Amino acid sequence: MLNTLTQDESVPLGAGVQSTEARRVIWLTAVCAALYPWVLDAFHWAVTPGAADQPVSAGSTAMATLMLVVAFAVPLICLLQAGHPLRAGAGEASRARRFAFIAMTAPTTYVFFGVVSYMAGSPIPDTWIWTPAWLLLGYVAIRKGVSQAPGRASLSAPLRVAHGVCGAIAALYVLFHITNHLFGLVSPQAHGAVMDIGRTVYRASFIEPLLVMVMLFQIVSGLRLVWTGSETTLDRYRVFQLSSGVFMSVFILGHMNSVFIFARTYLGIPTDWAFAAGLPTGLIADPWNIRLLPHYALGVFFVLAHLFSGLRVVLLAHGVKPTIANTLWWVGAGVGSLVSLAIMLGMTGFRLV
Structure with a gap:
């Protein structure tokens, strides 16, 4: 996942004309974050037996294991997208990278959000707010224009x-x-x-x-x-x-x-x-x-x-x-x-x- 370089110096992002890759990064990471709670719900469904005295079947165990792997894969996918070289303008590339950074926090942000919504007494299930919010954030991040490319970072x-x-x-x-x-x-x-x-x-x-x-x-x-x-x-x-x-x-x-x-x-x-x-x-x-x-x-x-x-x-x-x-x-x-x-x-x- 991580490549070995001979130096660790930061250089300005090169300007480009293609923005398709930046949009793809934003949408992919937004969808991953939006679906994260549903993966956990699927895990709970798999580990919950139909009756109190009924053991969890082998198929349910396999399903639960898969869902847990997928849950951990969400931040990994966002991390890989954040590090993916983009052929895009400097402003678009940095915005896509920042969005991927934020989406990578989905597992801990979801806990934070759940605690706050519980204290607020929200009657709406977390997933009904979380998923539309992430899709909306992705849409806004894509639609938002970049006024100018950033200069050399200091x-x-x-x-x-x-x-x-x-x-x-x-x-x-x-x-x-x-x-x-x-x-x-x-x-x-x-x-x-x-x-x-x-x-x-x-x-x-x-x-x-x-x-x-x-x-x-x-x-x-x-x-x-x-x-x-x-x-x-x-x-x-x-x-x-x-x-x-x-x-x-x-x-x-x-x-x-x-x-x-x-x-x-x-x-x-x-x-x-x-x-x-x-x-x-x-x-x-x-x-x-x-x-x-x-x-x-x-x-x-x-x-x-x-x-x-x-x-x-x-x-x-x-x-x-x-x-x-x-x-x-x-x-x-x-x-x-x-x-x-x-x-x-x-x-x-x-x-x-």
Whole structure:
């Protein structure tokens, strides 16, 4: 999926006269995002037996597995489209790439949207709003004209440094949080014990507001860097870095909404293992909770792979050979995949002991 280049420099997108490819990227990613909730509905239909005492058949299991694969394929398709070279004007190409970045966030945006609509007391099913909205967004993105091609993108060096420094600070919390979730493979009680230790630090009255400010800065600065970077021709490693940054921006914002507003304020409940795992129903059997599975899994993978993407850029800037930096990225992506799988196994009931 990712090609190896000898350098990692951004150059202006070349102007072109064909816009068909840009329109195709927008429509394809819009349709993928629009259909995403229906794939999850099909998964729930497949795992729901006809009677309470009736086991799920082999055919239903195969259907559920296929739908889960398709659900994870949605952001992958959008990622590939974001990195696809386009023979189009610079303005059209950057707009198509940005739209693909946004569509790639469908798994985490759908959770965010579901929480907000629930708190708003909306009587309309999520899918009835979600699907038409994405198709409308795709139509508007295609119909919107580009007044002029963007000039040479200028990435702010101080902003990139500040984003990296704050990212290193945020990583301390993120890595603890991920490690904490791995204890779910032992038991919910083990997870809770480790979480209580961590909360004495990151929930301290003077640390939690600072942590929130760091996260918000990462969102704002990261999106600014993505906006500027999307106006350049990038190798696929950098496309992944930008797209994973957009995903993480939505994920972090939605996670803070779920914790601070939905759980603590709206419901007045603790954000413990039961809250995260959607108990007592769980993530698999509940038609709403199933959206949390790709949301969590991709969130863990993208945050770890995004950190290694930043490390790759730093290594290249310090003269490390691209083959070494790229290999290290692949190792990080592999670790992120394994950690994500382990956490999801724990959250769906698997135990080591």
